[in-house]
Amino acid sequence: MSQPQFRTPKGTHDVLPEDHQYMTYIKKAVRHRARQAGFRRIDTPMYENKAIFERGIGEHTDIVEKELFLVTSKQREAEEKEAEFALRPEFTAGICRSYIEHGMQQLPQPVELYAIGQCFRHDRPQKGRYRQFHQFDMEVIGLKDPSIDAQLIQVIMNIFKDIRIADRLQLHINNIGTAENRVAYTEALKDFFIGKERNLPEIDRDRLTTNPLRLLDSKEEDTQILLKSAPTFEQFLDEESKAYHKTLLEYLDTLDIEYIENPKLVRGLDYYTQTVFEFQDKETGAQNAVGGGGRYDGLIELFGGQPTPGVGFAGGIERMVWHMKQAGVKAPHKDQVDVFVAQLGPEAKKECLKLITGLRDKGVHTLGALGEASLKSQMRLADKFEARYTLLLGKMEVKTGTIILRDMAAGKQQEIKYKDAISKVIELLGKDNLDTYTIRDRFVEVDED
Numbered sequence: 315m316s317q318p319q320f321r322t323p324k325g326t327h328d329v330l331p332e333d334h335q336y337m338t339y340i341k342k343a344v345r346h347r348a349r350q351a352g353f354r355r356i357d358t359p360m361y362e363n364k365a366i367f368e369r370g371i372g373e374h375t376d377i378v379e380k381e382l383f384l385v386t387s388k389q390r391e392a393e394e395k396e397a398e399f400a401l402r403p404e405f406t407a408g409i410c411r412s413y414i415e416h417g418m419q420q421l422p423q424p425v426e427l428y429a430i431g432q433c434f435r436h437d438r439p440q441k442g443r444y445r446q447f448h449q450f451d452m453e454v455i456g457l458k459d460p461s462i463d464a465q466l467i468q469v470i471m472n473i474f475k476d477i478r479i480a481d482r483l484q485l486h487i488n489n490i491g492t493a494e495n496r497v498a499y500t501e502a503l504k505d506f507f508i509g510k511e512r513n514l515p516e517i518d519r520d521r522l523t524t525n526p527l528r529l530l531d532s533k534e535e536d537t538q539i540l541l542k543s544a545p546t547f548e549q550f551l552d553e554e555s556k557a558y559h560k561t562l563l564e565y566l567d568t569l570d571i572e573y574i575e576n577p578k579l580v581r582g583l584d585y586y587t588q589t590v591f592e593f594q595d596k597e598t599g600a601q602n603a604v605g606g607g608g609r610y611d612g613l614i615e616l617f618g619g620q621p622t623p624g625v626g627f628a629g630g631i632e633r634m635v636w637h638m639k640q641a642g643v644k645a646p647h648k649d650q651v652d653v654f655v656a657q658l659g660p661e662a663k664k665e666c667l668k669l670i671t672g673l674r675d676k677g678v679h680t681l682g683a684l685g686e687a688s689l690k691s692q693m694r695l696a697d698k699f700e701a702r703y704t705l706l707l708g709k710m711e712v713k714t715g716t717i718i719l720r721d722m723a724a725g726k727q728q729e730i731k732y733k734d735a736i737s738k739v740i741e742l743l744g745k746d747n748l749d750t751y752t753i754r755d756r757f758v759e760v761d762e763d
């Protein structure tokens with residue numbers, strides 16, 4: 315085979331039909347669990363004013379400093395202006411912008427929103443790390459209570475259980491205090507490292523000036539050794555944060571949710587306050603978290619809104635698919651071909667067009683070979699598509715008002731009346747296996763979207 319002239323850009327990938335079976339299953343679980351808990355779906359633009367990410371996520375975070383995809387246009391280039399927009403690296407900042415823009419503080423609180431879609435980060439591609447990937451995101455905005463954090467964690471846990479990967483994951487949880495606590499602790503960390511900078515690896519020496527808290531979850535061994543004698547976050551937490559955390563852990567116990575208290579967990583986004591949590595791979599740990607989240611009680615105010623608390627979470631869908639595959643979970647799907655319709659001759663072809671439409675309308679997954687191939691090669695095709703039944707209509711059958719129905723697995727066939735073809739197929743498949751939806755469902759879908 316010759317080399318293709320074009321390939322997907324580095325760090326991106328096609329989601330092929332086989333992977334969509336997993337993704338569809340995951341999205342179904344997310345929608346189902348979100349709806350059960352009162353969440354409503356929101357979509358924000360794929361690109362936003364880049365200041366939203368800079369201010370929200372933080373100018374000195376990896377995501378903003380290194381990974382933003384800036385959006386520009388020919389027109390802007392001509393004007394030699396800096397790019398104003400960036401592709402979203404996550405959902406939280408955009409959803410908070412939307413909360414303010416649409417006056418959602420007027421709605422009954424908390425406002426529970428969820429989103430599913432692509433995010434973009436110009437990271438170095440590696441296993442489980444892409445430049446374009448999918449997240450499902452859940453946000454609870456407008457009310458603060460440890461029971462809200464606990465409920466959110468429960469909903470996420472249920473999603474991981476539904477797709478059968480919960481056993482592979484571990485919930486890590488921490489409280490990083492208020493913004494003031496963070497400032498005080500950051501200062502203490504900086505003081506501690508005065509005179510010790512030379513012993514830090516270069517990457518952490520930089521972080522010490524830009525984002526010292528990231529030293530805590532540094533992967534560098536030297537940094538971790540030095541940190542053993544550094545002041546701990548806990549010493550700087552105010553009483554309210556400590557009490558909040560204690561109550562949250564009690565609620566998690568009540569809900570029988572297992573967790574690991576991890577004082578090193580700070581997460582890579584600046585908007586967090588108090589609760590932070592992450593679902594990590596039991597085997598490999600923090601490297602490739604399947605999802606993470608936390609509280610961001612100052613973010614909406616930072617965007618110019620009324621002071622409004624919030625808590626949320628995002629899961630990486632590609633990483634969830636990977637875990638499902640590792641766990642040997644086969645995503646149930648409805649892609650099977652129920653019936654293959656084969657025909658010969660112009661009259662038969664016309665009839666088959668009607669037959670195919672009739673079958674599909676009844677919810678039977680139907681493929682039709684409407685080319686000019688011989689019956690034999692059409693049958694071979696039916697086999698390749700793994701169709702359960704084949705309906706064969708040749709010149710003779712058209713004349714006699716009959717059709718041949720073949721059970722592909724059994725290799726047996728029978729002649730039946732043409733007018734009974736649809737009802738016979740439905741009888742064989744069983745009414746419960748038809749892929750139908752009612753008008754009522756259709757209206758509900760339209761309303762929701």
Ligand code: HAM
Nearest residue numbers: 404406443444447603604605606607608626627628630
């Ligand atoms: P995050 O930890 O940056 O949090 O991302 C959440 C999840 O998205 C990660 O745990 C991972 O599974 C997936 N993910 C992130 N980057 C990549 C990548 N390059 N390739 C593949 N998957 C990736 C957030 O995004 C926050 N907005 C979560 C949140 C919501 N906090 C409060 N509300």
